[in-house]
Amino acid sequence: MPFKDHRDFIKTLKKTGDVVEVSKTVDWDLEAGAIGRRMYEMGGPSIWFKKIKDYPEGFTIYNGSLGTWRRVAISLGLPPETPVREIYRLYEERLEKPIDPIILEKKKAPCKENILLGDQVDLYRFPAPMIHEGDGGRYIGTWDLVVTKDPGTGWTNWGMYRFMVHNKRWLAGWPQPTSQLAYQMKKYYLPRNEPMPVALVIGADPIAHMVATAPLRLEEDEAKFAGALQGRPIELVKCETCDLLVPARSEIVIEGEILTDQIVPDGPFGEYPGYRSGTMAEGVGFRVKAITFRSNPILTMIALGVPIDDSSIAASLTAGVAMKRGLKHRGIPVVDVFVPPEGVTHLIYISVKKGGAQITREVLEYITARRVMVSKVIVLDEDVDIFDSGQVLHAFATKCHPGRGILVEHYEGRANSLTPCYSPKERERLKGASVAFDATWPPEWPPEIVPIKASFKTIYSKKIQDKIIQTWKSYGFK
Amino acid sequence: MKKEYQTFVRQYKDLNEGTQKLFVKDLTPGPRKYDTKYVKAKLCRNLKKMKNGDILRIRSESGILLPEPWGIKILEELTESVPGQPWEDVFKAMAR
Numbered sequence: 238m239p240f241k242d243h244r245d246f247i248k249t250l251k252k253t254g255d256v257v258e259v260s261k262t263v264d265w266d267l268e269a270g271a272i273g274r275r276m277y278e279m280g281g282p283s284i285w286f287k288k289i290k291d292y293p294e295g296f297t298i299y300n301g302s303l304g305t306w307r308r309v310a311i312s313l314g315l316p317p318e319t320p321v322r323e324i325y326r327l328y329e330e331r332l333e334k335p336i337d338p339i340i341l342e343k344k345k346a347p348c349k350e351n352i353l354l355g356d357q358v359d360l361y362r363f364p365a366p367m368i369h370e371g372d373g374g375r376y377i378g379t380w381d382l383v384v385t386k387d388p389g390t391g392w393t394n395w396g397m398y399r400f401m402v403h404n405k406r407w408l409a410g411w412p413q414p415t416s417q418l419a420y421q422m423k424k425y426y427l428p429r430n431e432p433m434p435v436a437l438v439i440g441a442d443p444i445a446h447m448v449a450t451a452p453l454r455l456e457e458d459e460a461k462f463a464g465a466l467q468g469r470p471i472e473l474v475k476c477e478t479c480d481l482l483v484p485a486r487s488e489i490v491i492e493g494e495i496l497t498d499q500i501v502p503d504g505p506f507g508e509y510p511g512y513r514s515g516t517m518a519e520g521v522g523f524r525v526k527a528i529t530f531r532s533n534p535i536l537t538m539i540a541l542g543v544p545i546d547d548s549s550i551a552a553s554l555t556a557g558v559a560m561k562r563g564l565k566h567r568g569i570p571v572v573d574v575f576v577p578p579e580g581v582t583h584l585i586y587i588s589v590k591k592g593g594a595q596i597t598r599e600v601l602e603y604i605t606a607r608r609v610m611v612s613k614v615i616v617l618d619e620d621v622d623i624f625d626s627g628q629v630l631h632a633f634a635t636k637c638h639p640g641r642g643i644l645v646e647h648y649e650g651r652a653n654s655l656t657p658c659y660s661p662k663e664r665e666r667l668k669g670a671s672v673a674f675d676a677t678w679p680p681e682w683p684p685e686i687v688p689i690k691a692s693f694k695t696i697y698s699k700k701i702q703d704k705i706i707q708t709w710k711s712y713g714f715k
Numbered sequence: 716m717k718k719e720y721q722t723f724v725r726q727y728k729d730l731n732e733g734t735q736k737l738f739v740k741d742l743t744p745g746p747r748k749y750d751t752k753y754v755k756a757k758l759c760r761n762l763k764k765m766k767n768g769d770i771l772r773i774r775s776e777s778g779i780l781l782p783e784p785w786g787i788k789i790l791e792e793l794t795e796s797v798p799g800q801p802w803e804d805v806f807k808a809m810a811r
Contacts, residue, residue, distance in 0.1 A: 371778025500799035665808040
């Protein structure tokens, strides 16, 4: 069952026991963030804070939309206990059939229930949380969806980028210089010195936000893939001040423009790799022109930090499947890709039908070709279940040759500046490196010398296995 | 009652005493806490030595708080933003 909006999703989470409503007054200044962070670290439910200090009744904060695999499964209409491998498989299968969105009339769009224009704009009307102690500001945009467009091609991009309140009518943010938003900005708006229309969407349906984290190819519209995952068209509505289209049932939509000739400071912020690591910058300045919102708006938040949280889970799924598509497209004999959430997209596992140094080199070239989000990849034979990190660790420890099995690629201008181990100098030049660990058997080895894995399933004949399984209880085992 | 402000610097040594232009966040409690202003202000490393000065808390690029706050006297509120191009700090660093 697809969810038409965030409220509909919460209703189901209530039934499955995956949300807790907090009726006690909670402070937007650190308290909500700290509670949310602790809950992630306990592997607990999502939280709906119903009373926020300094704010009128009805203005609420919600943390942790997709912070567990259970909630991801539920968002996709699957049973909560669906295995991660199956979630990956279904996500990949559904992406194959994009569905065009439909455009609603303004009067039918819940996000237009309240409209603030021009001088009425005041970002402080919303309980933007101060999430971590020492952050650069109140991040209203964490579990968000930022809409921008390339007028030249008509391509609309959705991305999940952080944005903080600068003052009552400005936001500051730092979409990475290698992001698709930056690509559109550099390609179209900067050369013309024209402000870039932008809409920051808060509290759309959970699938829309998840798709916003997907590293789709350039010029692919995320809205079509959100429809594909839901199995029905996403409903969009036109913005008040520009021609951008936004999810019609969103809780809050902040419309404005990113200026090409003005900047404001952004950050630092405790980011998705699990650190606050010098990511302070001359941020993009987002001048707000309008805010539209549902009555009793729910401000969605991620108290980002060490995994596992919404970001590391959503990106695990979306980045993993996107990489699999990309590797296949490049002719690499990929079997599966898994991005363990604990690796926060810095570490990925890839299994292949045929391994070896050449294939590992091709994998490394693929992941470092454009913007580089991954710094470590382990290439494995297909007999390893890459959704089981224990099996991956065993294969890595035993099959990766310490001398010839490690390949490194250095680059500049496209590294992920949020990688905590990079020095300040490396971060400011987007300089970095990626490493591929070849944990496959060399294909040139004759079969008779390839070591046999000493597991029950691989070192005994089927005859012995069957006998042992069939007579298991006769040994006195339960 | 002294007002409190906060500013961020990459490293503490980047901040100088005297009249400076800087972004500060107003720490007055309430729904507008952390509102950002670009100001011209007089700064003093020793809060006690600044007569009628307000409190300036200083955090590093990692958000680590300098244990001793400085003194600040705001002389003038300036613009909401400053001239510049998005990502220009990265582009400049790459060009060096």
